[in-house]
Amino acid sequence: MAGRTRWPQHIEYSGFRRDSHMLRMFLPSLIPLEIRDVAEAAAEFGLFVEGDVILFLCRFGSSFPWSDASYAWHLVNPRDREVPGPHPLPLDPRNPLTVVLVEADTGIVWVAHELWLSAEFTREIRQAIAMQAGRPWPGDAAYDRQLQGLYRRYPSPVDLLARAKARTVGAAR
Numbered sequence: 001m002a003g004r005t006r007w008p009q010h011i012e013y014s015g016f017r018r019d020s021h022m023l024r025m026f027l028p029s030l031i032p033l034e035i036r037d038v039a040e041a042a043a044e045f046g047l048f049v050e051g052d053v054i055l056f057l058c059r060f061g062s063s064f065p066w067s068d069a070s071y072a073w074h075l076v077n078p079r080d081r082e083v084p085g086p087h088p089l090p091l092d093p094r095n096p097l098t099v100v101l102v103e104a105d106t107g108i109v110w111v112a113h114e115l116w117l118s119a120e121f122t123r124e125i126r127q128a129i130a131m132q133a134g135r136p137w138p139g140d141a142a143y144d145r146q147l148q149g150l151y152r153r154y155p156s157p158v159d160l161l162a163r164a165k166a167r168t169v170g171a172a173r
Contacts, residue, residue: 068157
């Protein structure tokens with residue numbers, strides 16, 4: 001991200017790596033309330049799984065409506081792929097989620113902080129990624145058809161949230 005000043009508007013959940021998760025949001029023309037909400041307000045997350053598609057749902061404070069980011073283990077760069085195994089429970093049954101907010105128009109990183117996912121959400125998302133990784137890849141075109149079919153059936157992230165496999169509130173470290 002260093003040196004880059006423009007990004008397409010999108011939210012990406014880049015998956016699981018080294019017992020941690022990453023959510024990056026590239027949004028245009030950020031206002032102070034949006035920056036403050038991502039940095040300090042309550043964060044809520046949901047997990048929707050159907051077929052070969054995993055959708056990570058998120059909302060921050062009052063300024064951000066529910067949004068989603070699709071995830072496909074098979075599309076992650078092979079050197080960055082990791083299949084989650086059973087969580088090492090002795091220390092903490094939760095995983096951290098790093099949240100990064102970037103202004104898409106300028107490339108400025110306004111927020112980068114770590115939240116903790118609940119133990120239940122951690123277990124569900126690890127299991128969903130492991131199951132997805134264990135299935136044969138249907139191919140990019142078939143995956144895109146599945147994803148677009150979901151968006152036709154559930155046109156709003158709130159529709160997806162109603163059918164979410166797990167929900168949690170992100171807690172500060």
